[in-house]
Amino acid sequence: MKFEYVTYISADSSKVWNALVEPAVVREYYLCPLTEIEPKIDGRISYGEGMIRGKITGFKEGETLAHTFSFDQNSEPETLVTYRLKAIGEITELTLTHEGFAEGSKTYGDVTGGWPTILSQLKTYLETGKKLPWPKPQQ
Numbered sequence: 001m002k003f004e005y006v007t008y009i010s011a012d013s014s015k016v017w018n019a020l021v022e023p024a025v026v027r028e029y030y031l032c033p034l035t036e037i038e039p040k041i042d043g044r045i046s047y048g049e050g051m052i053r054g055k056i057t058g059f060k061e062g063e064t065l066a067h068t069f070s071f072d073q074n075s076e077p078e079t080l081v082t083y084r085l086k087a088i089g090e091i092t093e094l095t096l097t098h099e100g101f102a103e104g105s106k107t108y109g110d111v112t113g114g115w116p117t118i119l120s121q122l123k124t125y126l127e128t129g130k131k132l133p134w135p136k137p138q139q
Helices: 013-021 023-029 106-128
Strands: 002-009 034-037 044-047 052-060 064-071 079-088 091-099
Touching (some): 023 106
Antiparallel strands (some): 044 052, 052 064
8 A cells, every 4th residue: 555645836846855864944844843854865864852753764855755664662573664755846746655565454544644734734834834723633
């Protein structure tokens, strides 16, 4: 099973790339902060304290970032996340592929809801400098 999402961002590809690999920028749109990144093949990557961890399997600066993905709180096998950037004039096509899920995977259910939120927030942040005004939970 695989999840794929394509979005077009009104920002040059270097700005989008920076938003994928710079912890200070990731903190502005991702659901949890990028706490570690070693930008090389076999480098470590992690988000949040004890949330998501992986190992970089593909790294071509400005074009491709791929890494294994595992939620620390479950025992499901690792999956693979790949970000691909393509410059189209003044915009960037960002394709996210998350694959390698077993049938009935809980992780698959979690990420299919999470990725659209994260990538919408990324697009909004890069285009406007603001975060999406998510409604606050009713008390």
